Amino acid sequence: MIQDFISNEGKKGLSLFFAGWGMDKRPFGSLACKDMDIMICYDYTDTGFDYRLIERYGTIMITAWSMGVWAAGKIIPCLKAKGKEITRATAINGTLLPVSDLYGIPEKIFSGTLEGFSEKTLTKFRRRMCGDTANYELFMSGAPLRSIGSLHDELASIYKTATSENSSKGLDDTTCAETIKAECQGNWSDAIICTKDRIFPADNQIRFWTDAGISYELTDRTHYCNDIFSLKITGR
Template sequence: MQQHWLNRSNSGKLIIYALGWASTPDAVAHIHTPDYDILCLYDYRSISPLTPEDFSGYSHITLFAWSFGVWVSERIASGLPLARAIALNGTPLPVSDEYGMRLRVVLRTMQGLKRVGMAPFNEKTYGGLENMPALQYPDRSIDEKIDELNYLAEQAKADSTPIIPWDKAYIADQDEIFPPAKMEAYWHSRGLGTPFHAYHYPFADPAIVLNELPE
Protein backbone atom coordinates (compact mmCIF):
# COMPACT_ATOMS: atom_id res chain seq x y z
CA MET A 1 0.00 0.00 0.00
CA GLN A 2 1.33 3.38 -0.96
CA GLN A 3 0.75 6.54 1.04
CA HIS A 4 1.13 9.91 -0.64
CA TRP A 5 0.63 13.29 0.99
CA LEU A 6 -0.92 15.86 -1.34
CA ASN A 7 -0.63 18.41 1.43
CA ARG A 8 1.10 18.14 4.79
CA SER A 9 1.29 21.42 6.67
CA ASN A 10 0.20 20.18 10.12
CA SER A 11 -3.09 22.05 9.82
CA GLY A 12 -4.80 20.00 12.54
CA LYS A 13 -7.41 18.74 10.07
CA LEU A 14 -6.89 15.77 7.80
CA ILE A 15 -8.60 14.22 4.78
CA ILE A 16 -7.76 10.60 4.04
CA TYR A 17 -8.65 9.32 0.58
CA ALA A 18 -8.76 5.53 0.34
CA LEU A 19 -8.78 5.30 -3.44
CA GLY A 20 -10.01 2.51 -5.66
CA TRP A 21 -8.16 -0.23 -7.48
CA ALA A 22 -5.59 0.92 -10.06
CA SER A 23 -5.85 4.53 -8.86
CA THR A 24 -3.19 7.15 -8.23
CA PRO A 25 -3.46 10.51 -6.42
CA ASP A 26 -4.52 11.99 -9.77
CA ALA A 27 -8.04 10.91 -8.85
CA VAL A 28 -8.36 13.70 -6.27
CA ALA A 29 -5.49 16.09 -7.01
CA HIS A 30 -7.91 18.63 -8.53
CA ILE A 31 -9.97 18.96 -5.33
CA HIS A 32 -8.72 22.03 -3.48
CA THR A 33 -9.03 21.90 0.30
CA PRO A 34 -6.20 24.20 1.44
CA ASP A 35 -7.20 24.12 5.12
CA TYR A 36 -6.64 20.36 5.28
CA ASP A 37 -3.72 18.02 5.17
CA ILE A 38 -4.45 15.37 2.54
CA LEU A 39 -3.29 11.76 2.53
CA CYS A 40 -3.96 9.42 -0.40
CA LEU A 41 -3.89 5.63 -0.01
CA TYR A 42 -3.63 3.41 -3.09
CA ASP A 43 -1.84 0.45 -4.70
CA TYR A 44 -3.23 -2.30 -2.48
CA ARG A 45 -0.89 -5.16 -3.35
CA SER A 46 -0.61 -5.40 0.41
CA ILE A 47 -2.23 -3.43 3.19
CA SER A 48 -1.32 -2.59 6.76
CA PRO A 49 -3.30 -0.78 9.47
CA LEU A 50 -2.80 2.93 9.97
CA THR A 51 -1.34 3.63 13.41
CA PRO A 52 -3.47 6.00 15.51
CA GLU A 53 -0.34 7.48 17.09
CA ASP A 54 0.79 8.72 13.67
CA PHE A 55 -2.36 10.85 13.43
CA SER A 56 -2.59 12.07 17.01
CA GLY A 57 -1.91 15.67 15.95
CA TYR A 58 -5.21 15.90 14.08
CA SER A 59 -8.34 17.13 15.82
CA HIS A 60 -10.55 16.26 12.84
CA ILE A 61 -10.09 13.35 10.39
CA THR A 62 -12.45 12.82 7.47
CA LEU A 63 -12.26 9.59 5.47
CA PHE A 64 -13.43 9.38 1.86
CA ALA A 65 -13.31 5.77 0.65
CA TRP A 66 -13.95 4.92 -2.99
CA SER A 67 -14.79 1.53 -4.48
CA PHE A 68 -12.44 -1.17 -3.10
CA GLY A 69 -11.18 1.57 -0.78
CA VAL A 70 -14.28 1.01 1.37
CA TRP A 71 -13.18 -2.56 2.10
CA VAL A 72 -9.57 -1.47 2.56
CA SER A 73 -10.65 1.20 5.04
CA GLU A 74 -12.37 -1.41 7.18
CA ARG A 75 -9.04 -3.21 7.44
CA ILE A 76 -6.70 -0.28 8.03
CA ALA A 77 -8.62 2.74 9.40
CA SER A 78 -11.00 1.33 11.99
CA GLY A 79 -8.61 2.30 14.80
CA LEU A 80 -8.47 5.97 13.85
CA PRO A 81 -10.62 8.61 15.59
CA LEU A 82 -12.65 9.43 12.49
CA ALA A 83 -14.89 12.47 12.68
CA ARG A 84 -16.60 11.51 9.40
CA ALA A 85 -16.46 8.39 7.21
CA ILE A 86 -17.89 8.68 3.70
CA ALA A 87 -18.21 5.71 1.32
CA LEU A 88 -18.40 6.36 -2.41
CA ASN A 89 -19.47 3.70 -4.91
CA GLY A 90 -18.47 0.69 -2.86
CA THR A 91 -19.39 -1.46 0.12
CA PRO A 92 -17.46 -3.24 2.89
CA LEU A 93 -18.33 -6.49 1.03
CA PRO A 94 -17.05 -5.73 -2.48
CA VAL A 95 -16.74 -9.32 -3.75
CA SER A 96 -20.22 -10.56 -3.02
CA ASP A 97 -23.16 -11.84 -5.05
CA GLU A 98 -25.48 -9.88 -2.77
CA TYR A 99 -23.65 -6.66 -1.93
CA GLY A 100 -20.86 -6.16 -4.45
CA MET A 101 -19.34 -7.59 -7.61
CA ARG A 102 -19.51 -11.26 -8.49
CA LEU A 103 -16.16 -13.00 -8.14
CA ARG A 104 -16.29 -14.20 -11.73
CA VAL A 105 -16.66 -10.62 -12.94
CA VAL A 106 -13.58 -9.57 -10.98
CA LEU A 107 -11.63 -12.56 -12.31
CA ARG A 108 -12.73 -11.83 -15.88
CA THR A 109 -11.50 -8.25 -15.51
CA MET A 110 -8.17 -9.53 -14.23
CA GLN A 111 -7.81 -12.03 -17.06
CA GLY A 112 -8.56 -9.44 -19.72
CA LEU A 113 -6.04 -6.86 -18.54
CA LYS A 114 -3.04 -8.33 -20.35
CA ARG A 115 -5.06 -8.75 -23.55
CA VAL A 116 -6.88 -5.42 -23.76
CA GLY A 117 -5.24 -3.21 -21.14
CA MET A 118 -7.03 -0.68 -18.96
CA ALA A 119 -9.00 1.15 -21.66
CA PRO A 120 -12.31 -0.81 -21.36
CA PHE A 121 -12.31 -0.53 -17.57
CA ASN A 122 -11.45 3.17 -17.69
CA GLU A 123 -14.16 3.80 -20.26
CA LYS A 124 -16.75 2.44 -17.85
CA THR A 125 -15.22 3.99 -14.75
CA TYR A 126 -15.08 7.54 -16.07
CA GLY A 127 -17.95 7.46 -18.55
CA GLY A 128 -15.46 7.94 -21.40
CA LEU A 129 -11.68 8.18 -21.58
CA GLU A 130 -11.97 11.91 -22.21
CA ASN A 131 -13.32 12.30 -18.66
CA MET A 132 -10.26 10.84 -16.94
CA PRO A 133 -8.48 13.27 -14.60
CA ALA A 134 -5.26 14.89 -15.76
CA LEU A 135 -2.23 12.68 -15.12
CA GLN A 136 0.45 14.15 -12.88
CA TYR A 137 1.73 11.03 -11.11
CA PRO A 138 3.51 7.97 -12.51
CA ASP A 139 1.15 5.21 -13.53
CA ARG A 140 1.78 1.61 -12.58
CA SER A 141 2.33 -1.34 -14.88
CA ILE A 142 -0.41 -3.75 -15.90
CA ASP A 143 1.40 -6.48 -13.96
CA GLU A 144 1.24 -4.40 -10.79
CA LYS A 145 -2.45 -3.71 -11.29
CA ILE A 146 -3.13 -7.41 -11.90
CA ASP A 147 -1.29 -8.25 -8.68
CA GLU A 148 -3.31 -5.61 -6.84
CA LEU A 149 -6.64 -6.87 -8.14
CA ASN A 150 -5.67 -10.46 -7.39
CA TYR A 151 -4.85 -9.51 -3.80
CA LEU A 152 -8.09 -7.58 -3.36
CA ALA A 153 -10.24 -10.31 -4.91
CA GLU A 154 -8.65 -13.04 -2.82
CA GLN A 155 -8.83 -11.14 0.47
CA ALA A 156 -12.21 -9.48 0.02
CA LYS A 157 -14.21 -12.54 -1.04
CA ALA A 158 -14.34 -13.76 2.56
CA ASP A 159 -17.28 -12.68 4.67
CA SER A 160 -16.38 -10.13 7.31
CA THR A 161 -18.09 -7.94 9.85
CA PRO A 162 -17.87 -4.20 9.08
CA ILE A 163 -16.35 -2.12 11.87
CA ILE A 164 -16.35 1.50 10.74
CA PRO A 165 -19.52 3.48 11.64
CA TRP A 166 -20.04 5.01 8.20
CA ASP A 167 -21.78 8.38 8.23
CA LYS A 168 -22.79 8.50 4.58
CA ALA A 169 -22.71 6.28 1.51
CA TYR A 170 -23.02 7.70 -1.99
CA ILE A 171 -24.37 5.52 -4.80
CA ALA A 172 -23.85 6.67 -8.40
CA ASP A 173 -26.79 6.10 -10.70
CA GLN A 174 -24.56 5.31 -13.72
CA ASP A 175 -22.03 3.08 -11.99
CA GLU A 176 -21.04 0.25 -14.36
CA ILE A 177 -18.45 -1.27 -12.02
CA PHE A 178 -20.28 -1.66 -8.69
CA PRO A 179 -23.94 -2.47 -9.46
CA PRO A 180 -26.06 0.32 -7.89
CA ALA A 181 -28.76 -2.18 -6.86
CA LYS A 182 -26.19 -4.19 -4.88
CA MET A 183 -24.93 -1.07 -3.14
CA GLU A 184 -28.48 -0.02 -2.36
CA ALA A 185 -29.21 -3.43 -0.88
CA TYR A 186 -26.26 -3.13 1.47
CA TRP A 187 -26.46 0.52 2.48
CA HIS A 188 -30.24 0.70 2.81
CA SER A 189 -30.03 -2.14 5.34
CA ARG A 190 -27.78 0.19 7.35
CA GLY A 191 -30.08 3.17 7.01
CA LEU A 192 -27.75 4.83 4.48
CA GLY A 193 -27.52 5.31 0.74
CA THR A 194 -27.52 8.70 -1.00
CA PRO A 195 -28.01 8.61 -4.78
CA PHE A 196 -26.10 10.99 -7.02
CA HIS A 197 -25.59 11.44 -10.74
CA ALA A 198 -22.17 10.06 -11.72
CA TYR A 199 -20.27 7.14 -13.16
CA HIS A 200 -18.13 4.88 -10.97
CA TYR A 201 -15.55 7.66 -10.58
CA PRO A 202 -17.14 9.94 -7.96
CA PHE A 203 -14.74 12.89 -7.87
CA ALA A 204 -15.44 14.57 -11.21
CA ASP A 205 -17.38 17.23 -9.29
CA PRO A 206 -15.34 18.35 -6.25
CA ALA A 207 -18.61 19.16 -4.47
CA ILE A 208 -18.91 15.48 -3.51
CA VAL A 209 -16.04 16.17 -1.10
CA LEU A 210 -16.48 19.85 -0.32
CA ASN A 211 -20.11 19.43 0.76
CA GLU A 212 -19.08 16.87 3.37
CA LEU A 213 -16.53 19.05 5.12
CA PRO A 214 -17.52 21.17 8.13
CA GLU A 215 -17.95 24.87 7.51
Protein backbone atom coordinates in the same frame (compact mmCIF):
# COMPACT_ATOMS: atom_id res chain seq x y z
CA MET B 1 -1.19 0.35 1.12
CA ILE B 2 0.60 3.50 0.04
CA GLN B 3 -0.11 6.65 2.03
CA ASP B 4 0.80 9.91 0.34
CA PHE B 5 0.10 13.49 1.33
CA ILE B 6 -1.59 15.65 -1.28
CA SER B 7 -1.18 18.61 1.06
CA ASN B 8 0.84 18.63 4.27
CA GLU B 9 0.83 22.07 5.86
CA GLY B 10 0.62 21.21 9.55
CA LYS B 11 -3.11 21.75 9.90
CA LYS B 12 -4.95 20.29 12.88
CA GLY B 13 -7.38 18.18 10.89
CA LEU B 14 -6.87 15.56 8.19
CA SER B 15 -8.97 14.64 5.17
CA LEU B 16 -8.15 10.97 4.58
CA PHE B 17 -9.10 9.64 1.15
CA PHE B 18 -9.08 5.94 0.26
CA ALA B 19 -8.96 5.79 -3.55
CA GLY B 20 -10.11 2.94 -5.76
CA TRP B 21 -8.18 0.12 -7.39
CA GLY B 22 -5.48 1.11 -9.84
CA MET B 23 -5.06 4.65 -8.57
CA ASP B 24 -2.20 6.79 -7.37
CA LYS B 25 -1.87 10.42 -6.29
CA ARG B 26 -1.89 11.90 -9.80
CA PRO B 27 -5.66 12.14 -10.53
CA PHE B 28 -6.23 13.95 -7.23
CA GLY B 29 -3.02 15.96 -6.83
CA SER B 30 -4.60 19.37 -7.36
CA LEU B 31 -7.05 19.10 -4.46
CA ALA B 32 -6.64 21.59 -1.61
CA CYS B 33 -8.52 22.22 1.62
CA LYS B 34 -8.43 25.37 3.71
CA ASP B 35 -8.85 23.69 7.09
CA MET B 36 -7.29 20.25 6.68
CA ASP B 37 -4.27 18.48 5.29
CA ILE B 38 -5.13 15.80 2.71
CA MET B 39 -3.74 12.26 2.53
CA ILE B 40 -4.55 9.72 -0.16
CA CYS B 41 -4.31 5.95 0.30
CA TYR B 42 -4.00 3.60 -2.67
CA ASP B 43 -2.52 0.28 -3.90
CA TYR B 44 -4.16 -2.37 -1.73
CA THR B 45 -1.73 -5.14 -2.65
CA ASP B 46 -0.94 -4.90 1.05
CA THR B 47 -3.65 -3.42 3.29
CA GLY B 48 -1.26 -2.46 6.10
CA PHE B 49 -1.58 1.12 7.37
CA ASP B 50 1.13 3.22 9.06
CA TYR B 51 -0.72 5.03 11.86
CA ARG B 52 2.43 6.93 12.81
CA LEU B 53 2.01 9.14 9.75
CA ILE B 54 -1.21 10.61 11.13
CA GLU B 55 -0.48 10.64 14.86
CA ARG B 56 -0.57 14.43 15.10
CA TYR B 57 -4.15 14.74 13.87
CA GLY B 58 -6.92 14.82 16.44
CA THR B 59 -9.78 14.92 13.95
CA ILE B 60 -10.05 12.97 10.71
CA MET B 61 -12.62 13.18 7.92
CA ILE B 62 -12.79 10.08 5.73
CA THR B 63 -13.87 9.72 2.12
CA ALA B 64 -13.62 6.30 0.46
CA TRP B 65 -14.28 5.33 -3.14
CA SER B 66 -14.79 1.94 -4.77
CA MET B 67 -12.24 -0.59 -3.41
CA GLY B 68 -11.19 2.13 -1.00
CA VAL B 69 -14.44 1.53 0.90
CA TRP B 70 -13.30 -2.02 1.62
CA ALA B 71 -9.83 -0.81 2.62
CA ALA B 72 -11.17 1.97 4.83
CA GLY B 73 -13.45 -0.51 6.55
CA LYS B 74 -10.35 -2.17 7.99
CA ILE B 75 -8.83 1.10 9.21
CA ILE B 76 -11.72 3.09 10.67
CA PRO B 77 -12.28 0.85 13.74
CA CYS B 78 -8.54 1.01 14.50
CA LEU B 79 -8.51 4.81 14.24
CA LYS B 80 -11.41 5.01 16.68
CA ALA B 81 -9.69 2.58 19.03
CA LYS B 82 -6.67 4.90 19.02
CA GLY B 83 -8.87 7.78 20.15
CA LYS B 84 -9.16 9.60 16.82
CA GLU B 85 -12.31 11.63 16.26
CA ILE B 86 -13.85 10.65 12.94
CA THR B 87 -15.95 13.66 11.96
CA ARG B 88 -17.44 11.94 8.92
CA ALA B 89 -16.93 8.72 6.95
CA THR B 90 -18.51 8.69 3.51
CA ALA B 91 -18.51 5.76 1.09
CA ILE B 92 -18.76 6.47 -2.64
CA ASN B 93 -19.60 3.70 -5.11
CA GLY B 94 -18.33 0.83 -3.01
CA THR B 95 -19.08 -1.60 -0.18
CA LEU B 96 -17.21 -3.62 2.43
CA LEU B 97 -17.82 -6.77 0.35
CA PRO B 98 -16.18 -5.97 -3.00
CA VAL B 99 -16.44 -9.53 -4.36
CA SER B 100 -20.05 -10.54 -3.87
CA ASP B 101 -22.98 -11.45 -6.10
CA LEU B 102 -25.32 -9.67 -3.69
CA TYR B 103 -23.30 -6.82 -2.22
CA GLY B 104 -20.40 -6.03 -4.53
CA ILE B 105 -18.96 -6.92 -7.90
CA PRO B 106 -20.27 -10.35 -8.97
CA GLU B 107 -17.59 -13.00 -8.48
CA LYS B 108 -17.55 -14.20 -12.10
CA ILE B 109 -17.05 -10.66 -13.41
CA PHE B 110 -14.27 -9.97 -10.91
CA SER B 111 -12.42 -13.22 -11.55
CA GLY B 112 -12.90 -12.89 -15.32
CA THR B 113 -11.36 -9.41 -15.28
CA LEU B 114 -8.42 -10.74 -13.31
CA GLU B 115 -7.83 -13.78 -15.53
CA GLY B 116 -7.87 -11.80 -18.75
CA PHE B 117 -6.14 -8.67 -17.49
CA SER B 118 -4.17 -6.71 -20.10
CA GLU B 119 -3.69 -3.22 -21.51
CA LYS B 120 -6.82 -3.77 -23.56
CA THR B 121 -8.97 -4.78 -20.59
CA LEU B 122 -7.58 -1.88 -18.55
CA THR B 123 -8.71 0.57 -21.23
CA LYS B 124 -12.12 -1.10 -21.35
CA PHE B 125 -12.39 -0.90 -17.55
CA ARG B 126 -11.51 2.79 -17.49
CA ARG B 127 -14.05 3.58 -20.20
CA ARG B 128 -16.75 1.75 -18.25
CA MET B 129 -15.63 3.50 -15.08
CA CYS B 130 -15.98 6.93 -16.70
CA GLY B 131 -19.13 6.25 -18.71
CA ASP B 132 -18.73 8.80 -21.49
CA THR B 133 -15.99 10.29 -23.64
CA ALA B 134 -15.78 13.63 -21.81
CA ASN B 135 -15.38 11.98 -18.41
CA TYR B 136 -12.87 9.48 -19.81
CA GLU B 137 -10.76 12.26 -21.31
CA LEU B 138 -10.88 14.14 -18.00
CA PHE B 139 -9.61 11.07 -16.15
CA MET B 140 -6.94 10.25 -18.72
CA SER B 141 -5.56 13.80 -18.61
CA GLY B 142 -4.24 12.94 -15.16
CA ALA B 143 -4.27 9.14 -15.27
CA PRO B 144 -2.25 7.13 -12.72
CA LEU B 145 1.32 6.26 -13.69
CA ARG B 146 1.40 2.61 -12.69
CA SER B 147 2.53 -0.47 -14.57
CA ILE B 148 0.22 -3.20 -15.81
CA GLY B 149 2.06 -5.60 -13.52
CA SER B 150 1.38 -3.55 -10.40
CA LEU B 151 -2.30 -3.18 -11.30
CA HIS B 152 -2.63 -6.94 -11.85
CA ASP B 153 -0.91 -7.70 -8.54
CA GLU B 154 -3.20 -5.32 -6.68
CA LEU B 155 -6.33 -6.77 -8.28
CA ALA B 156 -5.18 -10.32 -7.53
CA SER B 157 -4.45 -9.44 -3.91
CA ILE B 158 -7.84 -7.79 -3.43
CA TYR B 159 -9.59 -10.81 -4.93
CA LYS B 160 -7.67 -13.30 -2.80
CA THR B 161 -8.10 -11.35 0.44
CA ALA B 162 -11.75 -10.44 -0.09
CA THR B 163 -12.85 -13.96 -1.03
CA SER B 164 -10.90 -15.38 1.91
CA GLU B 165 -12.63 -12.93 4.24
CA ASN B 166 -16.03 -13.90 2.86
CA SER B 167 -15.24 -17.56 3.54
CA SER B 168 -13.84 -16.99 7.03
CA LYS B 169 -16.90 -14.99 8.07
CA GLY B 170 -19.17 -17.78 6.87
CA LEU B 171 -21.42 -15.30 5.15
CA ASP B 172 -24.69 -16.63 3.81
CA ASP B 173 -28.16 -15.26 3.16
CA THR B 174 -29.21 -15.60 6.80
CA THR B 175 -26.17 -14.08 8.50
CA CYS B 176 -24.84 -11.54 6.01
CA ALA B 177 -27.15 -8.64 6.88
CA GLU B 178 -26.46 -9.07 10.58
CA THR B 179 -22.69 -9.08 10.02
CA ILE B 180 -22.83 -6.06 7.71
CA LYS B 181 -24.80 -4.01 10.20
CA ALA B 182 -22.40 -4.86 13.03
CA GLU B 183 -19.39 -3.79 10.95
CA CYS B 184 -20.91 -0.53 9.69
CA GLN B 185 -22.89 0.93 12.56
CA GLY B 186 -20.88 3.60 14.36
CA ASN B 187 -18.16 3.55 11.70
CA TRP B 188 -19.82 4.96 8.57
CA SER B 189 -21.82 8.17 8.32
CA ASP B 190 -23.34 7.88 4.86
CA ALA B 191 -22.94 6.55 1.34
CA ILE B 192 -23.26 7.96 -2.16
CA ILE B 193 -24.43 5.60 -4.90
CA CYS B 194 -24.20 6.56 -8.56
CA THR B 195 -27.01 4.99 -10.54
CA LYS B 196 -24.94 4.85 -13.76
CA ASP B 197 -22.13 2.90 -12.08
CA ARG B 198 -20.98 0.13 -14.45
CA ILE B 199 -18.35 -1.26 -12.05
CA PHE B 200 -20.12 -1.73 -8.70
CA PRO B 201 -23.78 -2.48 -9.54
CA ALA B 202 -25.96 0.19 -7.94
CA ASP B 203 -28.56 -2.39 -6.84
CA ASN B 204 -25.89 -4.29 -4.90
CA GLN B 205 -24.71 -1.10 -3.24
CA ILE B 206 -28.27 -0.20 -2.27
CA ARG B 207 -28.77 -3.68 -0.81
CA PHE B 208 -25.53 -3.43 1.19
CA TRP B 209 -26.12 0.01 2.72
CA THR B 210 -29.78 -0.78 3.41
CA ASP B 211 -28.78 -3.91 5.33
CA ALA B 212 -26.06 -1.88 7.07
CA GLY B 213 -28.62 0.64 8.28
CA ILE B 214 -26.59 3.51 6.81
CA SER B 215 -28.30 6.36 4.94
CA TYR B 216 -27.39 6.78 1.29
CA GLU B 217 -27.91 9.26 -1.52
CA LEU B 218 -28.62 8.26 -5.11
CA THR B 219 -27.18 10.43 -7.86
CA ASP B 220 -27.25 10.16 -11.65
CA ARG B 221 -23.47 9.75 -12.10
CA THR B 222 -20.91 7.14 -13.13
CA HIS B 223 -18.37 5.18 -11.07
CA TYR B 224 -15.73 7.88 -11.58
CA CYS B 225 -17.35 11.12 -10.39
CA ASN B 226 -14.61 13.72 -9.97
CA ASP B 227 -16.87 16.55 -8.82
CA ILE B 228 -18.24 14.45 -5.96
CA PHE B 229 -14.73 13.43 -4.93
CA SER B 230 -13.65 17.07 -4.86
CA LEU B 231 -16.61 18.17 -2.74
CA LYS B 232 -16.25 15.38 -0.20
CA ILE B 233 -12.45 15.30 0.07
CA THR B 234 -12.20 19.05 0.58
CA GLY B 235 -15.07 19.10 3.08
CA ARG B 236 -17.38 21.35 1.13
